[in-house]
Amino acid sequence: MAEVLVLVDHVDGQVKKVTLELLTAARRIGEPSAVVVGEATDELKAKLGEYGAEKIYTAPAEIDDYVVAPKAELLAKLAADKSAAAVLVSATAENKEVAGRTAVKLGSGVLTDVVDVTPEVVAEHSIFGGAVITHAKVTSGVPVVAVRPNAIPAEPSSGAAAVEAVEIEISDAAKAARITDRVKQEKGARPELTEAAVVVSGGRGVGSEDFSVVENLADALGGAVGASRAAVDAGWYPHAFQVGQTGKTVSPNLYIALGISGAIQHRAGMQTSKTIVAVNKDPEAPILEISDFAVVGDLHKVAPQLTEEINKRK
């Protein structure tokens, strides 16, 4: 069976959940080979094996000192050397760029923001704010596919996890954009927005920069906090947390919208959530049409009661 390359997302020696989802998808197509840039800890390698990685390619950390291009060189080289059947990456802003450059190098094509993929590498897209489902494929060469986090459930399956160090000389051209500093902004203990199983978002209805009504509910559910563009534009919450067409796309098991009307541009970023709950004082708000459960009322009354109730039942 042909190898399927999976670019591993990891922080502080921990594999991100989306990588396990990609390994699961890769098993449908062929034999998963995980590609790790930077330090591959024993814990990390073990985890990749538990989710079916037959091989683990490790590549020098230096690749991460430059923007995107060296990673594309690495993936394109491996895909060619190993005659890979496909290359899978997570559909983060950065990895979509990696996917694009890799496909240019391979002379193939790239499919981004994919929500499902078949053994023949036909990819499913959810477009126009979730209104239309399409299927697309790469017409020739090694398909490069960027899959949305939370789209394909991760399932364990043991793999040999044989480690192989990749010898690679990064070209000077790929070193043209150098990363000279990294700044982490306050993040706190909450899970990352695109990966979280639960997302609680606040909109204009929150009414002020005091977002604690949203944060408290998110914390009670162990979820991430999101915001509509109206809340971000008002300066109540940072842009990094914006959900929607010009913000992040999320696909959690549970999405709770507090004081968000549900404009098409907001829905574009959350409509593939599995369960949607809304609190809105307007019975005509479009968000109610896509909600599994909705309460028409004041979020400042309903959300604190819900938070208290969840904490009570824990």
Next chain:
Amino acid sequence: MNIVVLVKQVPDTETERKLNPADSTVDRAASDGVINELDEYAIEEALLLKEKHGGEVTILTVGPEQATDSIRKALSMGADKAVHVSDDALAGSDALQTAYAIAQTLGTLEYDLVILGSESTDARTGVVGAALAEYLGLPQLTLANKVDIDGSSVKIQRQTDDGYQVVEATLPAVISVVEKINEPRYPSFKLIMAAKKKPVAKLGIADAGIDAAKVGLANATTQVVDFAPAPPRAAGTVVKDEGSGGVQIADFLASKKFV
């Protein structure tokens, strides 16, 4: 400093967007065309850099005839001139082919900087900037929320999930911008009138050095095989808060095993 800004016309997200049943391409005639929103931030950034460092701002659009409206709007924000590549051979081009077409056209222009929006609201692939840097062999300074230029050095803040990276390179370079880098200006009446007289060069693929065998639906690297409306979500429960709305949601979440 000469800056080329890439502008795409996209279907207005406020209108109902459709695909053509015949070839699964976006029905661009069915909706009003507007400038892709993030491109307005790219134009604004180019104008700010011009105000600081001098030079000229050129709008480059690869798009059908009707994209002229968006080009005029871009000019009315204050850009100096435009290049419009329009050719039926380009219809149906995918993300990588579009990047190729733009790269070839840039080969016929003089520039120090190319600026674009980080993605378009219709396709949302977010790969054109990166693919363009690959084709041109230029530094990729994408997802910028801040840009500083000093002589031939350029420094950006590249937005990441948990903060930003500082990235440095030398010109020429490709920059893509994210929302919040600036506040795009509104065109003044005077600029709108002036824009009508600004030069727009119309190019076909031969003028732009684009190989017909590398673009268009028939040669696309990706292909849409089918499409259908998403199955409607089953109608949910809507209750009015009579004082126990929070408890009712908790019960619902418990029934779904979230609590």
